[in-house]
Amino acid sequence: MRLPVVSFQLIALALVGCTVSVVAVASTCDGGVVFEDRNGNGRRDLGEPGIAAVKVSDGVQISVTDARGAYRLPPADGRSLFVIKPPGYLPTRREDGLPDVWQNTRTAPGPTLKYGGMPVGPATCRDFALRVAKPSPKRQQGLDVVVFADPQPKSQRDIDYYRRDIVEPLKHDTAIDMGHSFGRFYFDGLAGDLGISLGDITNDDLSLYPALTAATTSLGVPWLHVAGNHDLDFDAARDEDSLLTFRHHFGPDTHAWEESEATFVLLDDVIYQPGQKPSYIGGLREDQFAFLERYLPTVPRDRLLVLAVHIPFFDAGPGRETFRHADRERLFALLRPFPRVLLLSGHSHTQRHVSHGAASGWHGAAPLHEYNVGAACGAFWSGVKDADGIPDTTMADGTPNGYARLHVRRGGDYTLSWHPARIPANDAGFTSAMRLSAPRVLRHGAWPAFAVHANVFMGQDDSRVEYRIDGGPWQPMRRVAAADPWLVTENVQDDRAATLRGYDRAPPAEASPHLWRGTLPTDLGLGEHRVEVRAFDRWQGEQRASTRYVLEAGKE
Template identity: 70%
Template sequence: MRPLVLVALSLLSLSAWAQPPPCDSGSVFEDRNGNARRDHGEPGVLGVRVSDGVEIVTSDAQGRYTLPAVDGRTAFVIKPPGYTLPVRANGMPDYWHNLRTAPGPALKYGGIPVAVPACRDFALRRATPSPNRQAALSVLLFADPQPKSMADVGYYERDIIASAMQEGAIDMGHGFGKFHFLGGAADLGLSLGDIVHDDLALYPALNAATAKLGVPWLHVAGNHDLDFDATRDEDSLLTFRHHYGPDTFAWEEPEATFIVLDDVVYLPGPSPDMIGGLREAQFAFLERYLPTVPKERLLVIGVHVPFFDTAPDRETFRKADRARLFALLRPFPHVLLLSGHAHTQRHVFHGAASGWHGANPLHEYNVGAASGAFWSGAKDAAGIPDARMSDGTPNGYARLRVEAGGRYRLSWHPARLDASDAARTAAMSLHAPKVLRRGAYPAFGVYANVYMGRDDSRVEFRVDEGPWQPMVRVERPDPGLLAENMRDDQAERLRGYDRSPEAGRSRHLWRGVLPTDLALGEHRIEVRAFDAWHGEQRARTRYRLDDAKE
């Protein structure tokens, strides 16, 4: 044999020896000293499931598991109730690792680097009750944070993160005001996709802002989280997965089971470049996992693209996939669907028309955007854009509270509120004319945009402590946003980086006709809305009646 051939074979042999085969086993253990490493005497945890998004295996009495090593997949532990996880350097929970033995496609934002991990041990710590923990599981819901620049990341931090920190702050009673403690804002956080707006290099900065909450945070992939230079759907979330791990996974708490699904099917080529739907591998995961899920808990499904069609003239979520998923969910008595993407807010109750055949309608909450209308609009005194959404909902975040037995409550939290403005509360905003002619035909109304309003919500108004009268739900643009559109139109120069969105149809708007046969002068308007989870909510405004000469 020639010397050069011998050298080449030797180098190949060394290369193969230096590159160990991917590990297909590991353990799940109780991390008693909190160092995220399995030390002598730390026991394994029996019965914990480990998955790669397709296969699911269970740890034995010593905590050991064996999971087939498939290149390109992400292995993760399904966090069991009663345990917490270590935190990575970026503040995210440490429950996954990617397997990449050969270079993937060359992508602008890097994708997943080659990494053949050693056998992965997953650390769990027994959860200790927090002194701030309430009877219900508290979950922060962010949809579409979607910064397109570092300036937008700054808005996200000062507007959304600061608001959540303030809401969760505690007054220690020492006269120095409220203080935020890590983990005090909630027990868990979930971002429902479009973590950034196409610029995936912003992930680290956004993560640093989110980590200030000190809350375990889960991420759904959105259509603006794609590697758009990928040539196939299978490679379109490689960079996302490098930062956030699996795009399909489960997470368990005593009160609820969370399943996160990537439902953005990337279609390279002509428009549209994506559609909502699921893949065979995801159905394989669901078919293996769902039979193990306790039915007394709330089952929460988190996605980005809504399950209902958002365009009147085309299918935006594949009907066959929706019907197949709904059939798998049918045995569960307590299910909540969470979605984002629309940059409006809406409650949808699925029935037979959309493929749901359960005993009760299936509730989908399409969560309003943290970025509102993409961080647009005139800035306030703090330099933060108005960011109102096209349906008139202020930007902000939602909160889900889950109690035992599958019961839950939802609420919307606007990022900024002026405490002196009684017409804009956390629950609604009012719009009414400032002055009307006394005796005029009663054709002008007060409008109430009830942010968490549903089709069957009861909304009433009264004038000057008079009798309560029903308001009528209307589907039309929010008049307050229409007025903002007019201010943008009439401005001689730009009022912000981007103007507020053109007002579109709001599905949670109510109208009441204002009387004009009252005394001259000012009159008080009061509106009350009956929230499905939090009872009566009120807001107030005024109008005036004047006489007019012909």
């Protein structure tokens, strides 16, 4: 039976009160339906109705399901067909545990690639199964998103680090105490409502995808993946073929996902330039702009719009175009009508917040916030191992490896938090919010040239950070562009060691964008003095840490 053509323009008007044009196509495929999977088996059974007004895309074109849940799109060879999950629904899972919301189309063999590329498959429309999401008291508080940047294992050993350092502690921290001496239990989805990995899923070895996916999906959270520069098929001869293996495992490199609190757009922003230097640059393709120009007008503006990419939108240094400026300005122009936008990026293996303005092509009413998320692998799984055999892997700016959380409330307001993978026991100077560095002993009466430093992991340019000694009055600390003293000490110990202290040395310390300094007085009484630091986090409120130093009489 041939299905009637659905007018995307009319449905978009009904949905969001705006018009969107879709390019007409000559060829179509019949039979694609988005349906309510009431028994959760992934197949459309008798009595399971279609779902109207759901958007389906191939990364360029967009179709909207009719009253029976039917959609029509031309089978475009080489593209990935995907459903844009609407609010109030959840997808079924693929065999690997990832959301079953996509299908690749490959009718002719592509280039021969080391890691397999995209296998040949039928050019058919498929049915997409969605389940009605069950409301929970936790979800009524808002949408909880777990964000990993750069897991980047280079071996099965690194995947074991990732599992034990990131995934298992996350399960433990979100497990429920069952009472009655049964202990704590983890159930699927307790860690969050959605998960996103911001690229560099592996470190060039794409054969590690299945093992890493198994670790991630053990959380039971619907998980989406962005492509990174270490996820490329480096034997591809052109950018168009450089993510074939990634797409075979993770689906479309342009994707969208909708919740009632936020809309998520995930974009591959790595432009591969084989044979050139540099071999890649940040930017977007024409087909991605075509998708955005069709999709964004359909997105409600009463919620947060989140763009998730790998390469940051800001330049890594003066005079260095990390992300193509023309593409950035074109993208920012598309985002300007939205009152609430958050950019999430990875890649740098450091952590910072950037406020975009006119200098970077943003002309909105308020600065555009980009959160450049610290790496799950930290400094590439380097550094000295702890008692559990896991490397310290602190990043070059002094941020410990870990993951982030994004919490979004209805109306688009959001909070962010950073969660270090490990915090040493009985160390009051190292908390989830900051790490303090201070000398252990100073000479009484010495010139006050020494200081306590606070590396506030989520600190921003305007963060308020204060300290006090022995319960005295609070004093402001001064933000400094300097290397974290704790990591400098690790660098010195690596230099002095006769053999490697770990698989790799700790990274060379670089100037941290979130380091504060407070001078330690030396005119107090002899003996021990307590130093308290408090930082006022924009989202998490007041955060504290403490340390101690001793004043001794000078030795002649």
